[in-house]
Amino acid sequence: MGTVKTEATLAPEKMDALIAKLTEVCGANDVNATQAELYAYASDSSIHRAMPDVIVRPETTQEVSEIVKLANEYLIPIIGRGAGTALCGHTVPIDGGIIVDFQKMNEILEKHIEDLYVVVEPGVICDDLNKELAKDGFFFPPDPGSSHSCTIGGMVIANASGQRAVKYGATRDFTMGLETVLPNGEIVQMGTRTVKDASGLQLARLMVGSEGVLGLVTKIILKVVPKPQKTASAVATFDTLEKAAKCVGDIIKAPVVAARMEFMDNVCIQAVNTAQNMGLPDVESILLIGVDGHPASVDDEIRKIEEICKASGALDVRFTTDPKEEAKLWSGRKAMTCSPTTWASRCRRSPRPRRRSGRSPTSTGSTSRPTATRETATSTPRSSWTRRTRSTGTTSRRP
Numbered sequence: 001m002g003t004v005k006t007e008a009t010l011a012p013e014k015m016d017a018l019i020a021k022l023t024e025v026c027g028a029n030d031v032n033a034t035q036a037e038l039y040a041y042a043s044d045s046s047i048h049r050a051m052p053d054v055i056v057r058p059e060t061t062q063e064v065s066e067i068v069k070l071a072n073e074y075l076i077p078i079i080g081r082g083a084g085t086a087l088c089g090h091t092v093p094i095d096g097g098i099i100v101d102f103q104k105m106n107e108i109l110e111k112h113i114e115d116l117y118v119v120v121e122p123g124v125i126c127d128d129l130n131k132e133l134a135k136d137g138f139f140f141p142p143d144p145g146s147s148h149s150c151t152i153g154g155m156v157i158a159n160a161s162g163q164r165a166v167k168y169g170a171t172r173d174f175t176m177g178l179e180t181v182l183p184n185g186e187i188v189q190m191g192t193r194t195v196k197d198a199s200g201l202q203l204a205r206l207m208v209g210s211e212g213v214l215g216l217v218t219k220i221i222l223k224v225v226p227k228p229q230k231t232a233s234a235v236a237t238f239d240t241l242e243k244a245a246k247c248v249g250d251i252i253k254a255p256v257v258a259a260r261m262e263f264m265d266n267v268c269i270q271a272v273n274t275a276q277n278m279g280l281p282d283v284e285s286i287l288l289i290g291v292d293g294h295p296a297s298v299d300d301e302i303r304k305i306e307e308i309c310k311a312s313g314a315l316d317v318r319f320t321t322d323p324k325e326e327a328k329l330w331s332g333r334k335a336m337t338c339s340p341t342t343w344a345s346r347c348r349r350s351p352r353p354r355r356r357s358g359r360s361p362t363s364t365g366s367t368s369r370p371t372a373t374r375e376t377a378t379s380t381p382r383s384s385w386t387r388r389t390r391s392t393g394t395t396s397r398r399p
């Protein structure tokens with residue numbers, strides 16, 4: 001799918017002049033208009049496709065501001081881009097224009113764990129941030145299926161949510177403040193560095209989910225929370241979709257606030273088993289349920305979930321508290337959303353080091369984007385899965 005432009009965005013001599021001015025701002029290495037490069041930026045993880053006119057990779061807020069002012073001067077569209085994992089064509093330049101690629105603004109600038117926040121540049125990858133926070137026993141909960149490659153900037157502008165949204169909230173709920181370059185090039189600070197933010201307009205919240213129409217984000221103040229002491233995950237199988245769907249409501253109104261809950265039908269089960277060698281049971285429907293928190297409350301929630309699943313007609317309920325088993329289970333679920341060709345091609349872009357050396361002691365040091373390779377496990381170790389059968393409720397180990 002795509003838009004075939006019949007007219008040039010700008011007359012050739014004007015485009016040359018714009019590119020020359022952009023080069024003055026960002027340097028020759030970070031302004032690119034070769035066909036190969038433009039082609040690489042003509043799509044995201046959606047089905048849409050349209051060629052941009054020029055790609056720029058700023059390293060500072062000031063550079064972003066200068067780029068926006070030039071876009072105004074030349075009356076050309078301008079589109080921010082993180083990792084290009086958005087699924088709706090957000091970053092596809094249907095009217096051509098300048099793509100502002102934030103991949104070089106990828107540093108964790110400040111960590112204030114004692115005050116429950118960090119300050120990051122927009123190009124920081126979600127999983128890289130969580131790796132850094134894990135050192136302090138903290139985390140940033142929004143967890144889209146693309147977390148290994150999507151950027152915090154893209155998550156803010158798309159208000160990315162993911163598997164933990166019901167218990168923890170989406171990206172908007174963790175965005176305390178933003179530095180933004182407005183459409184006229186002006187640099188503004190929005191929001192706060194305090195978790196309690198009771199008075200005044202909450203402009204940062206307005207920016208979150210704005211899908212790129214209100215400005216370009218150059219710095220983000222994010223709330224972080226302590227990692228739960230214990231987690232557990234369950235797989236409940238059902239012989240109808242209806243029973244599984246009803247079980248979700250039964251768990252919520254019990255009440256059990258699951259950290260995450262995902263529903264899979266047989267098509268998804270087959271897809272994940274084929275792609276990930278997950279070994280999920282070949283049934284009509286599966287519920288994946290994750291709980292987290294204090295160890296005592298997790299144990300209690302496991303017991304309640306088991307009872308509720310059985311009462312809802314589950315064929316089988318299995319739990320694990322082994323972090324590796326849990327990670328495999330949820331990564332299998334994440335892989336379900338994948339649009340393999342476009343997504344993989346976006347993630348495979350080669351690393352681009354900054355022009356200047358790193359500025360932050362808390363820099364992730366991440367110089368490359370993870371590739372979108374699939375896990376190729378040849379077997380599914382299941383020794384830590386605890387099985388609870390419907391008929392007897394007895395507990396047994398899987399073979």
Ligand SMILES: Cc1cc2nc3c(=O)[nH]c(=O)nc-3n(C[C@H](O)[C@H](O)[C@H](O)COP(=O)(O)OP(=O)(O)OC[C@H]3O[C@@H](n4cnc5c(N)ncnc54)[C@H](O)[C@@H]3O)c2cc1C
Binds near residue numbers: 085091122162339
């Ligand atoms: C396999 C897969 C699973 C996914 N799972 C989920 C999911 O569970 N939940 C969910 O919510 N989403 C999901 N997504 C969608 C997508 O990953 C998210 O929306 C993600 O937040 C996009 O981040 P990105 O860095 O790729 O942003 P991009 O796709 O590059 O951009 C997204 C939007 O942000 C704008 N933008 C990017 N950076 C900036 C900036 N600095 N300033 C201003 N605008 C900017 C772009 O113009 C665009 O409008 C999934 C996508 C894939 C491929």
